[in-house]
Structures are given as C-alpha cells and as structure tokens.
Amino acid sequence: MRKYETGFILSPQLSEEEIRDFLSGVRKFIEDSKGLVIQEEHWGRRALAYKIGKFHEGNYYFFSYEGEPFIPKELERRFKQSEKVIRFLTVRMDDYLKKVEKMKKIEEKKKEKKESDREKSEISFEKLEEEGKDE
Amino acid sequence: MSKKETQTQTRRFFSPRKKFCKFCAEDIHYIDYKNVPLLEEFVLDKGKILSRRMTGTCAYHQRRLASAIKKARIMALLPFLPE
Numbered sequence: 001m002r003k004y005e006t007g008f009i010l011s012p013q014l015s016e017e018e019i020r021d022f023l024s025g026v027r028k029f030i031e032d033s034k035g036l037v038i039q040e041e042h043w044g045r046r047a048l049a050y051k052i053g054k055f056h057e058g059n060y061y062f063f064s065y066e067g068e069p070f071i072p073k074e075l076e077r078r079f080k081q082s083e084k085v086i087r088f089l090t091v092r093m094d095d096y097l098k099k100v101e102k103m104k105k106i107e108e109k110k111k112e113k114k115e116s117d118r119e120k121s122e123i124s125f126e127k128l129e130e131e132g133k134d135e
Numbered sequence: 136m137s138k139k140e141t142q143t144q145t146r147r148f149f150s151p152r153k154k155f156c157k158f159c160a161e162d163i164h165y166i167d168y169k170n171v172p173l174l175e176e177f178v179l180d181k182g183k184i185l186s187r188r189m190t191g192t193c194a195y196h197q198r199r200l201a202s203a204i205k206k207a208r209i210m211a212l213l214p215f216l217p218e
Contacts, residue, residue, distance in 0.1 A: 007169070007210055009210065049208070050214050050215060050216070058211065060210075062169065096165060097165070103164060104164060
C-alpha cells in the first residue's frame with residue numbers, strides 16, 4: 001500500500017452536476033480498487049497562473065488516498081482520455097513522509113543532546129521514540 | 136571563521152539583519168506545492184525562484200522548495216513567466 005495525492009483541474013465549462021459526477025466517479029474507482037480515500041480538497045473555481053489551452057480558469061480538486069500503484073496509473077490514463085480534465089499531477093507521499101520522519105529524528109537527537117528536556121506535544125511519534133529509549 | 140565573515144561583510148553591502156531558514160525556524164518539514172502564499176514568498180514577480188543567497192534558506196529546504204515550486208507551476212498555481 002502506498003500513499004498518493006492526485007490533483008486535477010477540471011474544465012470551467014462543466015456544470016456543477018457534471019463535476020459532482022466526475023468526483024464521485026474518481027472516489028468510486030479508488031474505493032472499488034481496494035484503495036482508501038484519506039482526504040479530499042475541493043478548491044473550486046480558481047484563476048490559472050497562465051493560460052492552458054483556451055482556459056483562464058479551472059476547478060481544482062485534490063484527492064489523497066492509499067492503495068496499490070495501479071490506481072494512480074489507471075486514474076491518469078482516464079484523465080488523459082477525458083476532455084474534462086485540463087491538467088493533473090500525482091505525487092507519491094509515503095517516500096516523502098518517510099524522509100521527513102528521518103530528518104525529524106535526526107533533529108530530535110541533536111536537540112536531545114543539547115537540551116535534554118524540551119518536549120513538543122504537537123508531534124506524537126516524538127513521544128513514541130522517547131518511550132522506546134526509556135525501555 | 137567569524138573574523139573572515141565580518142571582514143568580507145564590512146567591505147560589501149550587507150543587510151543588518153541576519154538571514155535564517157524560514158522552514159527550519161517554523162519547523163516545516165514537508166513543503167506542500169499547494170501552499171501558494173508560502174511559495175510566493177520565494178518567487179520573484181518575474182516567476183524566478185529566489186536563490187539561497189537571497190532568502191537564507193538552508194540547502195535541504197531549498198531543494199524541497201524548488202521542487203515544490205516546480206510542481207506548483209505544472210498545476211498552474213504559479214507562473215512560469217510573467218504575463
């Protein structure tokens with residue numbers, strides 16, 4: 001299982017119904033292929049930073065989900081075929097998050113060396129790591 | 136090392152405030168390409184990515200920042216060129 005985040009821009013010419021259908025289609029596809037939708041971000045209509053084709057505006061949507069690698073592959077294939085999607089981008093999140101965790105751990109060790117008692121309650125796995133060390 | 140730095144600084148123009156890496160200071164580990172207001176701080180109106188020398192970002196975060204800006208450009212959140 002891997003974590004992905006796919007963002008796509010839908011054409012501004014679509015009606016609200018068409019957009020809703022498209023989004024539920026995406027959601028259904030992810031869930032049908034044993035994926036899990038973690039988060040959806042709906043930005044709605046937004047000006048593009050530059051013209052894409054003949055459009056100056058677009059509808060932005062972002063899906064974060066967990067699943068097998070064929071899911072983003074198939075999604076992107078569908079996006080390419082569909083004229084409703086102007087632009088899309090898939091980012092793999094787990095690689096990034098792992099590296100981020102690594103960096104955090106290194107920083108924590110540095111901090112622990114300098115100041116032994118300084119805790120930040122916001123990050124939960126900091127506590128976990130400390131517990132592991134106590135044992 | 137500090138002596139050398141002060142020597143070169145006195146010769147050239149320098150800003151009175153010391154630069155620091157914003158992401159280290161604010162504890163931002165994952166730079167999200169969707170966070171447009173944050174990325175805009177590191178981009179000129181021309182669309183150029185500001186250098187480390189200008190912003191004081193550390194090497195690790197500059198790499199992440201650059202790739203985030205490039206992703207944002209692909210998604211038309213930031214411009215490639217000025218309009």
